[in-house]
Amino acid sequence: MFPVITRRTVGAVRLLIPRCTVLVESVRGRKSRNDPVAKSKVGRIKVPPPVDPVEMVVLKERYTEYKLIMNALRMEFREEVLRKKYEEEVGSQAEERAKQEAEEHRALMEFNNQEKVRILKLRISRFQKEKVEAEQKMLAESLKQEQELQESIKESEMVILQLQEDVKNFITLENVDQRIEEALDNPKNYNFAINKEGKVIKQTVLQ
DSSP states (O other): OOOEEOTTTHHHHHHHSOTTOOOEEOOTTOOOTTOOOOGGGTTOOOOOOOOOHHHHHHHHHHHHHHHHHHHHHHHHHHHHHHHHHHHHHHHHHHHHHHHHHHHHHHHHHHHHHHHHHHHHHHHHHHHHHHHHHHHHHHHHHHHHHHHHHHHHHHHHHHHHHHHHHHHTTSOOTTTHHHHHHHHHHSOOOOOEEEOTTSOEEEEOOOO
16 A cells, blocks of 8 residues: 655655655545545435525626626726836837827918918909909990990981981972972983892883
């Protein structure tokens, strides 16, 4: 059989016994697979303790909440550790990059403001030019209408004057005898032919 030693003597025994000897350390309160059942436990039937359903539901809810809280804490701690590590590694570069981005943003905002002012001036200038052009167009239209009105009045006056001149040659009851005598004294021959140019080329003789 193998020699059995206890925890108190294991150090001294290992120094004294030969190396080829097998030592078996005894453990109090633990049996091997081949040990029989204790006399006090022969015939005992293990019955699980009763479980309260309400308590089980409460425990499940609390356990779920516990897992969520623990996962959140783990993620927060991990993020903090990674952030500290990142700041230690590239902290100066990040600060320099932030300064460059801030300077670039300031330059872009200044350029944007300048462009807004320039575009505003161009828009005002265009509006003023369009206003002047519209006023000139309205004035030209007014002058054109006035000129057309004056021309129409002049044409009407000329027509009236021409009618007044033509009235003098109208045949009336007072001068009908005189006009008949003039027509008989001065006969006119309308029986003639003309060419393409409108010249009389042939005419009959009055009898």
